[in-house]
Amino acid sequence: MADLFADELPPSRPEPVREDAPLADRLRPANLGEVIGQDHLTGPEGAIGRMVAAGRLSSMILWGPPGTGKTTIARLLADSVGMRFESVSAVFSGVADLKKAFAAADKAADAGQRTLLFVDEIHRFNRAQQDGFLPFVERGTVTLVGATTENPSFALNAALLSRAQVLILQRLDREALGQLLTRAEELEGPLPLTGPARDALVASADGDGRFLLNQAETLYNARLDAPLDPAALGAFLQRRVAVYDKDREGHYNLISALHKAVRGSDVQASLYYLARMLTAGEEPRFLARRLVRMAVEDIGMADPQALVQCMAAKDAYEFLGSPEGELALVQSCIYLATAPKSNAAYKAMKASFRNAKETGSLMPPQNILNAPTKLMKEIGYGVGYTYDHNAEEGFSGDDYWPEEMDAQTYYEPVDRGFEREVKKRLDYWDKLRRDRKAV
Template identity: 80%
Template sequence: MADLFENEAPAPSSTAPAEPREDAPLADRLRPRTLSEVVGQEHLTGPEGSIGRMVAAGRLSSMILWGPPGTGKTTIARLLADSVGMRYAAVSAVFSGVADLKKAFAEAETAAKAGQKTLLFVDEIHRFNRAQQDGFLPFVERGTVTLVGATTENPSFALNAALLSRAQVLILERLGHEALGELLTRAEELERPLPLTDDARAALIASADGDGRFLLNQAETLYNAGLDQPLDPAGLGSFLQRRVAVYDKDRDGHYNLISALHKAVRGSDPDAALYYLARMLTAGEEPRYLARRLVRMAVEDIGMADPAALTQCIAARDAYEFLGSPEGELALVQACIYLATAPKSNAAYMAQKAAWRSAKETGSLTPPKNILNAPTKLMKNIGYGEGYSYDHSAEDAFSGDNYWPDEMEPQGFYQPTGRGFEKRVAERMEFWAARRKGRD
């Protein structure tokens, strides 16, 4: 590939980022100049962090920066190149194709011949398909480029295993209130105090939902408005829009929240369960999907401890279908609260797994003849149904017969707990076990 582009001049190497124009957006004018100025990611950029250690050693390895939007992935990549004196090149998976990648690799090889190493930053790397991702491998292995990819998607699902094995995954955290407050302070030092009351300032930080770039864009809107009087929280809410929550229905945010909802229900925390249910519904999740998941929770985590839980969830589904949104969502809320406050048992779930496993292991064993129907004379002659005890005719409607194949010992798949309705079930099972033992 280098031969195809050997006459290409390498892109100019990056040293310190160029000074932004005076009319550049506020976020660009406040972009950090050194890694020490990056806020909220000290666990990576600090002296004990992975990035801090690599910079101190003067050697970078390929890495994937995984984190929400507006947390500094692009900034860190550019500053990394400057920190160790590498040439900086960047492509975006949104706007670049195979030709752009070939050109970037060819320029990196030309630069390498001149003794200059290249840091190749690939924004939205998860948007490249599997074949394109595989195209990075030989250049990373040969050291032609040090790859720094940025993604908002879970690398475990979005990136090839081969690529992940050659790069560290570094997780950037959403910016907390302290880090976002520091960004606003820097903006005010560069411009002027924001026209906000203290409570409105706190509300502005909360509205950013951890996204530093969004926060600075909101601050710039306030500066440009030329307000005469400071806004209170109500005034701010009327003037600005909240950031739309990060939530992709078919991606990582979706699975994280449904996992959190399920575990909050299992952990009997109705308030946390309602919070995650609200997070998903307000972000636009399909209510029918949530109804299905609530049904699953009812049978997996409540089960026989409260059999009415399943009935509640089916009724909530039907109520939603009858009422529609938003009125029908209250039925889902009621089902969620019911599940979270119900006694818990996964005995039925564990029994299913054990029974399925046993069925696969034992194959095609025939049930004992005494419990087989005998609709024909031949079947009767070979013993089908012979000696069957009709339980309703026995004392306590319990015969204690054996119902297991002759080649198989009786199994104990279902082990009820002592919680809720299952406590009564457990008592009945103990009674029956004692009767069987007496009969034996």
């Protein structure tokens, strides 16, 4: 990291963009109002918009997918409130670089200049390195702005999270990506694409604005003689581009077909639609999430291992990446399609949630309430509770429903797979409950 403080400490400003810089750099917003797709944060009512209006920034973690503007927002934040901008990357920086950044921030503070320290890929710093930020953030030496694509709850120390506000950036939708291409065309001229090919290019970016602009720059540099259609675009970019219309109907049609083929236990059709989406450039993590949903919605307790298999496939993909990790998604798809099916848990969730909303705040019966205070004991909390482990057969048969409400039945297992065994257990407990009441 270069020493920015040889003689004096002027506020940092973004360097002028060269004419031969990459298209994505030349299109970087000059102010927060030009940032696309993150109005919920940068708009007047957003957290960032309010902080800038007040002229004071809090430390924050910008969490979002690649290519959504995290670095751009950090740079513009510093400029918006007159702070000097210092940047480190957890990929390329170590302890020595951090110490140098903190020393420079201390020196700037002595000169009356506040520092915004931007830490890209902050989740890549280990726990000890993350702890190193704490004293400098606490005493205001730096305002920390970290950027991460990983869930901060898992990737960052609790102590660091307690001192920073987590702000979630959204993946760029079709409209936002279209605005980016429009800006590119205003600068470079029309893209050499037919309308459907332009829509396909937007769809292939999967919310990543930087990727989209890099692809557009490749097209400009090629100086093509005639516009490309979707098939020619896919061949030119050496990337199969799905022919999705501007509403991405093709995307939703294929994921619907995959889900229904799995639900219908047609393993061959399931593999076909999974392959269609993967070869069209669909984001594998999206497919992993959908497979997890199928495991809990359409298989559930008929085979509880289905969820385990899908989560393992997700982890395997994250560990291996593409293309090797895609085999794990294929394996989990095969498991789901061949597993026994049940939506009993899904139906139970729907019914219990609906009932919970309808019944409001009914109190549970007093005998199953804890009594941590003397008053609660005096008014009967916990009186008459039967500890099931001390009851015959480990089952008391007590009534756990609110007094104003009849017992309900939400979960009704099917006679397939593991739920066949679950049904036997429920029947056994129901019989014991009836026998207890008959005594």
